[in-house]
Amino acid sequence: MTGQSSRIPQPRANIGAIPAYVPGKPPVAREGLTTYKLSSNENPYPPLPGVVEAVSEVVSRMNRYPDMGNVDLFAALATRLDVPVEDLTLATGSVGLIYQVLQAFCDPADEVVHAWRSFEAYPIAVTAAAATSVRVPVTATGEHDLEAMLAAITERTKVVMVCTPNNPTGPAVSHSALVAFLDRVPSHVLVVVDEAYVEFVRMDDAVDGIALYRTYPNVVLTRTFSKAYGLANFRVGYAVAQEPTATALRAVSLPFGVSGVAQAAAIASLDAEAELLERVEELVAERARVVAGLSEVGWDVPDAQGNFVWFELGERTTAFAEAADAAGIVVRPFAGEGVRASIGEVEANDRLIAVAAAFDR
Template identity: 50%
Template sequence: MPVNLRPEIAALPPYRQGRAADASAFKLSSNENPGPTHPAILAAIGESNLNRYPDAAATVLRARLAERTGVSIDEVHAASGSVSILAQLFQAAAGPGDEIVYAWRSFEAYPLLAIVAGATSVQVPNLPGGHHDLDAMAAAITDRTRVVIVCSPNNPTSTIVTTAQFTAFMAKVPPTVLVILDEAYLEFVTDPHAVSGLVELQNHPNLVVLRTFSKAFGLAGLRVGWAVGASYILDAARSAMIPLSLTEPAQRAALAALDVEADLLSGVDELVERRTRVFEGLTAAGWTVPEPHGNFVWFPAGAETSAVAAVLEDDGIIGRVFAGEGVRISIGEEDSVERLLHSAARVVATLPLAVENARLG
């Protein structure tokens, strides 16, 4: 006789990682930084004492982040990836009978984490063009709502929320509802009108801002995320945290990354320039895609998504496929740009309906 499990968890598909690529293809299915690990980070990892437990409170790293953001150490939380902080905040704020509101499509872990917490997802469809419908999200808040997530830039559509839009949205959110601003890709944003969570914290006590070292800082393989918000909220998240899960090598790597931040951000500048060329090339080829603000672009191909993905794969471009919706393509190595644009032009020539779906979507 099998062990009794929670049926909603047993039926839940596990998080699916971006598909790997063989040596002849470009793996653009995960939003990773394609640059090599900085030598200073490698040196810091090599100094780790693997026979010892890490500092469970990540005291040195949190103090460093608190100093750079102008808050107290208790207003900073660090954990093994920003997604783990999301899980902790969900469990701290929501349970059975409670609701978590977020835009859709957005980060695919949101519904998984909501189910694990026992809460109910309230998914609010994006506007045409892939932007959050913040008015509809505010209207979806009820007396059962405990958490609202705003993702800017949004994964996978790469769209942003502006400061003005966020201010208007927060004016409609009850102060008892936790708002999480997920800014995993903020370092890639160049639009001066984009919302900045660290600025908005001064105006909204119910706001928690999520950031990560995985993308711009190139530490995806070590999993270091951090959050800033009211200390009592982050204390609750820390209570839901698996002890000692942020490893000592990861903490050392994050500190070293902060030491060489200027070098790493120059690499981000290169990716942004590459992103601009990809966007301009796609537009010139006939695609209508949202202007990208993360380190990825979104192909909203609708029902033709699988066919588009097959053409890209045939040309050695492995993207993240969201069946019936679109394909997310990360900005990768310089050599990938020409191949991606060539493949995208081939889609225009062979799958006109996919391009029409993108124009309408």
């Protein structure tokens, strides 16, 4: 165009460095074979009682904006957790909360320490915030190396992420170990305790996240309705932090970010706690059966405290994923590292054990 430069608008330099998020693949329909998706850690159960009815009532008002203050859901969470409403914030799942934390607390080039392999969204969100990921390898058994994470903290560290249970490897941090860790983390460094799978934890000395938040002003506890509550499609997560931190997170939250149907579904799910706990216990029992079955056919998987199991496979990762796909189940491969498989329907889990038994390592 005459009189104008041929240059075009350019995004920030860090945008091109953002890793792509790789979602779990859906299964491909097979004639004569029921296929199953074990690639996204989804809950295999239908909605809890009362959820569909609560959502349907809100759908009839879809021409109106949702409650931006999330008043009813905040009140329900405050009552359930015995925390002040002022100490809560919401977002579109745990991922949205992570973005809130980094946007509120990180300046460009600040460092964020986290385990690796851990939740895939961490380096994505860190890079999007123009901060720097400091990845600390997990141990040979898939656990957080808390000593190494402490050693990785520098004067540039603003945030530390602790994913417990760790996605995708499975082990959870103990409460005593996390307390010892927090006692040594500088008080100005924010520590995010990511408990997306907290409902599935069955171990001695399990983390008491609410107790940690009450004791340590630099702790943010994040949880989600996507996993145990089965609301993955509605995208609603919540964080608990002492009031100054929670206020900062709410300040950067997306206006009207959590939809009205998501708020209604979350409240109805909280009301159905008895049914929820029954389903969680069934999934935990099925997880134990899967782990035992894998052990019987020669696999030593890491301690599974979420709703998934982890196969350390290295260069054989793609081959295992292909074998699973051939059996009608889709798992989540992490190229060159391993495969995560969700605990799903009994038939799907049986096929997973059969694939593992037949696989040539």
